[in-house]
Amino acid sequence: MAGLREGTGVFARWARSLAGGAVILLAGLALLVTGVPAVAAAPGGAAAPRDAMSEVAAMQPGWNLGNSLDATGSDETSWGNPRITPELLDNIRAQGFRSIRIPVTWGHHQGGAPGYTIEPAYLNRVKEVVDWALADGFHVMINIHHDSWEWMAAMPSDRSGVLARYNAIWTQLANTFRNHSGKLLFESVNEPQFTNSSGDAQNAELLNELNSSFHRIVRQSGGNNSSRLLVLPTVYTSSDQARLDELTATFSRLNDPNLVATVHYYGYWPFSVNVAGGYRFDATAQQDVTDAFTRVHNTFVAKGIPVILGEYGLLGFDLATGTIQRGEMLKFFEYLGYVTRTKKITTMLWDNGQHFQRTAFRWNDPDFFAQIKSSWTTRSGTASSDQVFSSRSAAVTDKTLTLNLNGTSFSALRHGTTTLTRGTDYTLSGDRLTLKAATISRLSGARAYGTNATLSAHFSAGVPWRIGLVTYDPPILRNTSGTTSGFAIPTEFRGDQIATMEATYDDGSFAGPHDWTSYKEFGRTFAPDYAAGTTKLTSDFFAEVRDGARVTLTFHYWSGTTVRYHVTKSGSSVTGTTA
Template identity: 60%
Template sequence: MATHGREKMRTTPLSRAASLLIALITALGLAGSPTAASTDKRTDSAMDVVAAMQPGWNLGNTLDAFPDETSWGNPLTTKPLFEAIRAQGFRSVRIPITWTDHQSATAPYTIDAKWMNRVKEVVDLALASDLYVLINVHHDSWQWISKMPTNRDEVVARFNASWTQIAGAFRDAPSKVLFESVNEPQFDNATDEEKMRLLAELNRSFHAIVRGSGGGNADRILVLPTVHTSADQKYLDGLSNEITALNDKNLAATVHFYGYWPFSVNIAGVTTLNEETQQDLIGYFDRSAKTFVDRGIPVIVGEYGLLSFDVDWNAVQQGEKLKFFELLGYQARIKKLTTMWWDNGQHFNRQTLQEWKDPGLFAQIKSSFTTRSGTTSSDSIFLPKSGAIEARTLTLNLNGTSFRGLWHGSARLYPGRDYTVSGDKLTLTAAALSRLAGDRSHGVNATIQARFSSGIPWNIYVISYDTPVLSNTTGTTESLTIPTQFNGDRLATMEAKYADGTNAAPHDWTSYKEYGRSYSPAYADNSIRLLKELVSQMRENTPLTLTFHFWSGAKVTYQVTRSGDTVTGTAS
């Protein structure tokens, strides 16, 4: 437990400056409702309200984009978007808002009225679509709040001014609108104890300003983050002490979760949902629940996903990806955590308002809100293109379900003839695989569906392959494109080591490089690209051996050498 957490904290009164700002906002007429005054009086507990918000979705890269709402590639937010999100089963929306570019950079830090009105308009669109709404101070966290260790007075003044204006503008908003003090709080060049102390100061100020503004804000649910929105126990304890000191039953805690980092970005050889990755997820949610939920304090996982979604969609293999989200949904449900999926436009199509980029992923996530799904140890069975086909065994992960059988399209496969089950071992016979492989052309020959007593059916792909073949090439320190015949196989990961046994940069603590940052396969173009982050840091005139690991189990070595700005690739 942090040192400051052992000290008794109490709610501090509003500063004179904050009080004057509230008076100013009220006098200017900005302290009214977003568009219509709310007369609702919430009777549900904070735990009940946050539970009713499950599941949630983030309107990412929109009001948090800068300088304007559409600057990061998303269209203007409309009511049909929120109606579509509600129709998909979501009950709440987190609206990240960055105020920096819409606010004077000096006192009195006035927020542009046009921007405030647009924020209120978007909030009202969400409310009209029967969604709970969570608004916050978003990228401001690293744009200026992070400077608090060396610029405390100015940061505190701007933070207080921001929340005084926001609280005034939403004073009479319905109770379905929640406030989050700051997104992913961080503080430059500060120790952990200093970070927790600084965040505590901001959270107390936020609490005092909102509560002091009256109206619906008197008992509105306020959401307080940990440092970095991390579920490290020290940060959870720090926030727990603050919430205890505030003695307010209408508070919630928030953390974010993007998975065990090596798995989330595919680095260090972590390509599967292994035991370490699973325990990282389980422990993260368990600590959050024990610290808060077990004491009657709700927890919102304000963002969750995989970090690789912003880099390379295929960095995490599809089956492992589905298993990750299946486990995440289950853990959130049994630990009574409300989750809000981070979507900055890469998941739901905001142009058509109809489809998801990956319907299978969405189906798995949606299902996990209410039930478990069975899976198997792999979603792929790789068969060599030539030679005898042998029986293959997969491990069933029942996850509390029961196995119902295998289907190929509408045709049910026969137990005994096509497959056998012994304990948790599912074995497909050589005869069945031979029939499913057909002419054994490279790639997916057949898709089998494993069905269970509940949840989403699990696809198993029967794939024929030959060992991939890489060819010689020349490139530059900007990138090197290696002609590649994948022959039906898929790339899992890549190692990069020099002859003396040392690992190549970046991340030279591991020989396995990051997918999408150091290398990336392009199946449609029959190539593997070595990216600038890797080739620009190669040693001069020192051969670097790459080992490409494929999902079939095949390994292919390849040598690259840098001379000045030229990089040469040679097949082994």
């Protein structure tokens, strides 16, 4: 990639040498003939260089307008989100976001061969939203989104058909937006993937063909497209080194200074979905973040190629934000923000409507956004947990948490607006914060089951770390019967919360989906319903349970308590008994 950086420098020097004459002449002729200012192109049709690194840095932070124009139904509301309004974009801008990614699925609004014409009303709607966002001052990125798996994935068996349809979309988009502001970016395709390919080599070949065709179509369309920033993904938008190297080869061949690389990141998979015992943001999950963005930085950013993290989040959020325990979730986003900031990677939060309310214009979890926003500029202190459990049936004792200072220093512990007294209400020894039993008892009042008080640990930088004082007793599960399509264990949670569940047969082998681990996936196989007082086992779980074989479930709770329970499937019937 050293050669690409040298080439970029040549283009820059060439452009500067023209500034006093040829560029002015070219621009004047174009304006006279077409009424549109020309964008100078380098010899051979290559784009005149812009400061792509600085422009992408100016896009930090970014937000995704997910599950709207990318919906695969007949309308942008078909996945449950309201129609996009200028007020929504205004409010997103007010949150501090500087760029917006607008995913678009085109195939459901596209005619057949050979023209593959996009419905004018739909194209105009996309243009309207893009124009609103640009008027708000955003950098804007549009793409081809769910088409990637709906029909583009068939490219191994229909190479010419897929390419013709793909080229038709970008030809129409390039012509529609050719004179739009340079703050509009094009992303070639979202999460490219290929069905029944022969393997990595063919995947790389096909994606290189798509990216190269996209690049040629946009650059040759002229106008501001001559130097528009173009965003190219890896296969699957993966940050694995082999996928990064494949995209590097495409960048080298295109030799264009106005290209941007993009990847997505949804965390270390066992943690991201809460499976295989990955319910904590532990050293393994943290190292996965470090490794992913170190690879991306070393492959691209360190060599002068900007990177956009086009989507980030946790996969478990697709089911419910409670799939990942809240404190562990906050630690993940705090650390991801820190690493991407230090690696100079622009981030775009994936939001399919689960985070920012699109008509009320507020965050479903303000602490979640506060943690993310803080990470844009600094680090925040956290702790080993955001909950302190005290059994109601036993005497209250001192409780100790380990602080993760993250380069900050501890400044205060507060209950509401009251600052607690060090030495009396709590002690601090190094990174060990100990809450005194008398303080826990006093603040917990009558000690009803659940969270009785919330403390906040303050640090020299970042946002406070909230600590809930929870009163609990071991949960009680009761015998019941049901079916594989609807089985709910009556559960008295008594203030406790489920962390994870194991499932094993009597011979010790693992039961249910993901039979390589005893720990099952939260939400997809089991889920607590605290309001209803039940623990549900899903049809997906029973679909992979042997008929007639007893399964022992071990529920792990955040207090540290474990409770065992037996279920047996017989056809579509299920019986459940206490262990």
